[in-house]
Amino acid sequence: xxxxxxxxxxxxxxxxxxxxxxxxxxxxxxxxxxxxxxxxxxxxxxxxxxxxxxxxxxxxxxxxxxxxxxxxxxxxxxxxxxxxxxxxxxxxxxxxxxxxxxxxxxxxxxxxxxxxxxxxxxx
Numbered sequence: 576x577x578x579x580x581x582x583x584x585x586x587x588x589x590x591x592x593x594x595x596x597x598x599x600x601x602x603x604x605x606x607x608x609x610x611x612x613x614x615x616x617x618x619x620x621x622x623x624x625x626x627x628x629x630x631x632x633x634x635x636x637x638x639x640x641x642x643x644x645x646x647x648x649x650x651x652x653x654x655x656x657x658x659x660x661x662x663x664x665x666x667x668x669x670x671x672x673x674x675x676x677x678x679x680x681x682x683x684x685x686x687x688x689x690x691x692x693x694x695x696x697x698x
Contacts, residue, residue, distance in 0.1 A: 622663060
């Protein structure tokens with residue numbers, strides 16, 4: 576089963592979208608030109624949540640967990656997303672069950688001093 580992640584270069588899901596496919600519970604390197612160019616993010620309906628990481632193999636710092644409905648303003652964090660791993664809803668869930676499962680998710684805000692420290696990451 577696959578899902579689609581959609582990155583936008585501007586907040587509030589604006590600008591020319593860049594989409595790519597991900598497999599469930601599998602680390603996916605964010606492809607060019609989406610990598611480093613995300614101001615907001617959205618998902619196809621079957622995504623429950625995605626964890627975003629600062630490196631290409633989902634082993635670095637987890638920068639955020641974002642749930643269904645996406646995130647309208649990633650701020651500076653969007654520049655540092657390099658890989659993603661997602662969990663999907665079960666195919667047997669009804670829309671009402673999915674709605675009840677939604678939670679509040681977060682994106683870490685990174686201070687400019689932390690961004691400087693991340694500049695040595697392999698990009």
